[in-house]
Amino acid sequence: MNNLVITFLLLISALNVAAFSGAEAKFVSKLKKLDGKTGVTSTNTNDTGTGECSIEVDSLADSVSLYFRDTGYYFTPVAHAFSDSAELVDANTLLVSEDSNRPGGDACGSYGGESGYKKTITLNGDSVTIRETFRCFLFKKYDFSFTCKL
Numbered sequence: 354m355n356n357l358v359i360t361f362l363l364l365i366s367a368l369n370v371a372a373f374s375g376a377e378a379k380f381v382s383k384l385k386k387l388d389g390k391t392g393v394t395s396t397n398t399n400d401t402g403t404g405e406c407s408i409e410v411d412s413l414a415d416s417v418s419l420y421f422r423d424t425g426y427y428f429t430p431v432a433h434a435f436s437d438s439a440e441l442v443d444a445n446t447l448l449v450s451e452d453s454n455r456p457g458g459d460a461c462g463s464y465g466g467e468s469g470y471k472k473t474i475t476l477n478g479d480s481v482t483i484r485e486t487f488r489c490f491l492f493k494k495y496d497f498s499f500t501c502k503l
Contacts, residue, residue, distance in 0.1 A: 372415045372436040380447050381417050383476055385410050392503040394424045402426045406501035419474055421501050430499035432474050432483045446475045453487060461489035479503045
């Protein structure tokens with residue numbers, strides 16, 4: 354019975370990566386191997402935290418979510434990649450979104466005005482980075498970067 358359960362779980366895991374195609378699937382596979390790893394966190398924001406991070410990777414049939422847990426930051430750094438929109442920018446960077454729309458407005462708030470939004474996940478050696486860049490009202494540029502070095 355246990356063998357049947359293990360086989361079923363392996364099949365489900367394979368199907369989760371299979372929803373992504375080609376190079377994206379390889380990137381997602383590398384990302385999933387980091388689940389549960391811990392490290393040291395850093396950010397380019399003024400937010401101070403615990404200095405620690407643990408990586409959580411959740412996957413569904415058509416998506417994978419990356420969380421940096423235990424950072425102590427005001428909000429948890431997170432990136433959601435969907436198989437129909439995620440795109441590999443280079444061998445180490447996955448573009449997960451170009452749309453900041455959400456309830457209550459976009460990345461610039463309820464009045465909108467966001468342009469050039471990009472959210473990426475970068476795997477670089479022993480570091481994982483979630484980065485979000487955009488411009489509000491064509492003037493103020495924002496670049497938020499959160500890194501977990503394992």
